[in-house]
Amino acid sequence: MSHQRSILAVTVTLLSLASITMRGQNVSGFVYEDRNINALRDSSERGLSGIPVSNGREVVLTSSDGAYNLPMGPSGVVFVIKPKGYRFLADGEGQSKSYYVHSEKGSSKKLKYTGIKPTGPLPRSVDFGLIADPTEENSFSVLLFGDTQVSNEKEVEYLQRSVIDELEGTRSAAFGITLGDLVNNVLDLLPDYKGAIDRIGLPWYHVIGNHDHNQDVADDSLASETFRAVLGPENYAVNYGKVHLLVLDDILFPDPKGESQYWGGYREDQLTFIKNDLKHVPHDRLVIIAQHIPLFNESGDSFNTRDRSQLFELLRPFENVLLLSAHTHYQMHHFFGPEEGWYGVKPLHEYNVGTVCGDWWSGDFHADPKCPDGTMRDGTPRGFAYIDVNGTDYKLRYEVQGADPSMGMRLYNTRVVDADDGRGILTANIFMGRVGDIVEYSIDGGEWRPMTKVLLPDPSYAQMVMEYDEERDTLKDGRRPNNPIICSHIWSAGLPRKTTPGEHIIKVRTIDSYGREYMSETTFRSIKR
Numbered sequence: 001m002s003h004q005r006s007i008l009a010v011t012v013t014l015l016s017l018a019s020i021t022m023r024g025q026n027v028s029g030f031v032y033e034d035r036n037i038n039a040l041r042d043s044s045e046r047g048l049s050g051i052p053v054s055n056g057r058e059v060v061l062t063s064s065d066g067a068y069n070l071p072m073g074p075s076g077v078v079f080v081i082k083p084k085g086y087r088f089l090a091d092g093e094g095q096s097k098s099y100y101v102h103s104e105k106g107s108s109k110k111l112k113y114t115g116i117k118p119t120g121p122l123p124r125s126v127d128f129g130l131i132a133d134p135t136e137e138n139s140f141s142v143l144l145f146g147d148t149q150v151s152n153e154k155e156v157e158y159l160q161r162s163v164i165d166e167l168e169g170t171r172s173a174a175f176g177i178t179l180g181d182l183v184n185n186v187l188d189l190l191p192d193y194k195g196a197i198d199r200i201g202l203p204w205y206h207v208i209g210n211h212d213h214n215q216d217v218a219d220d221s222l223a224s225e226t227f228r229a230v231l232g233p234e235n236y237a238v239n240y241g242k243v244h245l246l247v248l249d250d251i252l253f254p255d256p257k258g259e260s261q262y263w264g265g266y267r268e269d270q271l272t273f274i275k276n277d278l279k280h281v282p283h284d285r286l287v288i289i290a291q292h293i294p295l296f297n298e299s300g301d302s303f304n305t306r307d308r309s310q311l312f313e314l315l316r317p318f319e320n321v322l323l324l325s326a327h328t329h330y331q332m333h334h335f336f337g338p339e340e341g342w343y344g345v346k347p348l349h350e351y352n353v354g355t356v357c358g359d360w361w362s363g364d365f366h367a368d369p370k371c372p373d374g375t376m377r378d379g380t381p382r383g384f385a386y387i388d389v390n391g392t393d394y395k396l397r398y399e400v401q402g403a404d405p406s407m408g409m410r411l412y413n414t415r416v417v418d419a420d421d422g423r424g425i426l427t428a429n430i431f432m433g434r435v436g437d438i439v440e441y442s443i444d445g446g447e448w449r450p451m452t453k454v455l456l457p458d459p460s461y462a463q464m465v466m467e468y469d470e471e472r473d474t475l476k477d478g479r480r481p482n483n484p485i486i487c488s489h490i491w492s493a494g495l496p497r498k499t500t501p502g503e504h505i506i507k508v509r510t511i512d513s514y515g516r517e518y519m520s521e522t523t524f525r526s527i528k529r
Contacts, residue, residue: 242391363479427456
């Protein structure tokens with residue numbers, strides 16, 4: 001009998017230990033409506049059912065009382081996928097209380113940049129409060145930043161004094177997104193970047209870029225420790241109106257091929273998260289994917305085509321999909337079709353967004369003494385973009401920083417021509433231009449003639465770069481911009497061979513795919529020899 005009691009005691013002890021172990025491997029809690037907005041789950045506040053909660057792999061819906069339970073190892077993150085009609089309470093630092101970062105022992109002390117501080121064991125209950133937001137509508141705008149990519153305090157100042165000063169307090173958008181490369185490998189600047197973005201005063205979603213990774217790790221799953229400590233999860237989702245926004249880390253670091261520092265693609269757990277997330281998204285929604293590296297192969301084998309194919313298959317049931325990326329420091333549109341493995345009902349649109357830092361904060365200070373010119377390698381001035389959403393339809397627009405919002409193009413032309421044998425050219429860089437846009441020109445109020453879409457560098461930008469290469473006694477101010485690249489949004493025309501001597505006015509107009517019209521003008525002078 002004594003022997004049986006001993007066996008029973010050992011069994012109970014083992015079961016207790018197993019129970020403790022199981023509790024340590026799961027995170028649980030409640031999602032509730034925070035009616036008094038105090039970030040505490042009061043006894044009178046009801047749980048919210050059917051709310052998606054994820055650990056970055058699995059996605060579960062809360063039960064009728066708002067409860068959830070998910071697997072969790074010694075480290076990880078748990079977050080709520082924001083439902084339509086609700087918002088999160090922001091903490092004192094402006095960061096949404098939508099996630100909990102767990103790291104029992106903290107990040108490795110060997111990291112160059114500070115990672116996640118030890119959290120100890122999982123709390124008994126990790127709860128998330130949601131606040132009802134009756135102002136959320138199906139028509140709204142989203143503010144888009146390409147790479148801010150600050151390398152030092154001076155460049156943080158450029159960001160603050162130019163873009164942030166211009167946008168602080170704006171109500172032009174429901175929320176904003178920065179599409180990666182927030183900093184330029186100096187991860188200590190992530191809090192400075194975040195402080196600058198917080199000044200805008202909008203809910204903000206941050207995408208991790210290849211220059212935001214911890215680069216002294218041997219495994220991709222550890223490459224976002226510092227980013228996660230400052231900004232939260234690197235893979236997550238949000239619902240707003242009829243839009244489902246999916247934010248992804250699409251950088252494999254180190255490069256699994258061993259050919260470079262990184263490669264565009266996804267880990268298996270990320271693809272599982274995308275699959276599990278999209279299961280809960282109605283097919284009539286507009287799905288927006290926000291990531292850093294473009295899915296189109298902008299330079300050889302820059303993205304893992306197998307991973308891209310798997311993403312395409314998961315997105316195939318959705319009629320309305322928009323891909324957002326940055327990384328290239330130029331601006332373009334790409335449309336995927338069957339030849340690239342996309343078999344949706346219509347071409348899949350990827351918008352590669354122009355950057356806030358332009359060409360890595362290069363160029364002179366002539367236009368703005370507070371900030372370098374920063375024109376990108378395709379001739380697009382640095383700036384930011386908007387998505388104007390109406391239900392599941394969207395329109396895109398780009399605004400040049402510090403300029404009138406109607407500035408949509410830059411013209412270049414021969415300024416002086418031979419009246420009897422002119423050989424002048426006219427080019428128009430339409431910053432948001434794409435195949436199908438109408439671009440026309442008129443001289444001195446005459447008939448409108450079509451311009452031809454061509455692939456060549458922006459001559460204005462090439463001329464600007466050449467100024468840095470001219471022989472001179474002193475250095476030109478600002479850092480020399482990078483060499484020009486072939487631009488995907490240039491239209492060209494030849495000037496008339498015979499013209500009347502004198503000054504002539506050229507007007508160029510474009511009607512884009514959304515039916516919007518932009519116009520600009522320039523002049524040339526005709527002289528008889």
